[in-house]
Amino acid sequence: MRRNNLKEYKKRQQEINAKLVQKAIEHIKKLGGNLSVNNVSRTTYEIANPDKGEKGLTPAAISKNQLYKTMILKAKAEQNNYKQDEATLMTVGDLQIKLYQEMQKREELKIKLKILEDQLSKISLVEKSNTQPKSLEQDCMDIREENKHLKSLLKGVISTLAKLEMVEMVDGNIKIPFHNVVLLDKENLKRIES
Numbered sequence: 001m002r003r004n005n006l007k008e009y010k011k012r013q014q015e016i017n018a019k020l021v022q023k024a025i026e027h028i029k030k031l032g033g034n035l036s037v038n039n040v041s042r043t044t045y046e047i048a049n050p051d052k053g054e055k056g057l058t059p060a061a062i063s064k065n066q067l068y069k070t071m072i073l074k075a076k077a078e079q080n081n082y083k084q085d086e087a088t089l090m091t092v093g094d095l096q097i098k099l100y101q102e103m104q105k106r107e108e109l110k111i112k113l114k115i116l117e118d119q120l121s122k123i124s125l126v127e128k129s130n131t132q133p134k135s136l137e138q139d140c141m142d143i144r145e146e147n148k149h150l151k152s153l154l155k156g157v158i159s160t161l162a163k164l165e166m167v168e169m170v171d172g173n174i175k176i177p178f179h180n181v182v183l184l185d186k187e188n189l190k191r192i193e194s
Helices: 002-031 037-047 061-062 066-079 091-123 136-163 186-193
Strands: 169-170 172-178 181-184
Touching: 002 037, 002 066, 002 091, 037 061, 037 066, 037 169, 061 066, 091 136, 136 181, 136 186
Parallel strands: none
Antiparallel strands: 169 172, 172 181
């Protein structure tokens, strides 16, 4: 019962805040001001009506909320006569559906990442089945071939993760943005590319 109340409260608060952000945007447009997160934030403090449950929003609160940022971008585009793209024409309901779809995709990607991690953990670096002693030269050749094979597998995994938008290149490192983890640093990336 409490969780339901919390969800209702958050939903109601978001509706109140969205109306407040819209009023702030209209106020700034009416005055011919510059639409920015900071200006909208300051204006929300000036025009908030506590009797309606409104209170000013900090720049951080506005920046963290995709709906509020989209509202500001849409108004800015209208103010500057830019052609609006599909995202800025979305209603609150459209944005909520889009958010739900993105959350579903994220869960699916987490499952795929777990499967890939399991598959990677099963790749053995050294074959233990061969009982015959090998010459040093043969060992080096086998290791070289094994390294080529592993590089190829690793490139395939990274390519698959990139296509699924689960990894991205940041400062030369390959990172998993959901977890803010470096999957492969610059130095090791150079090794598999050579």
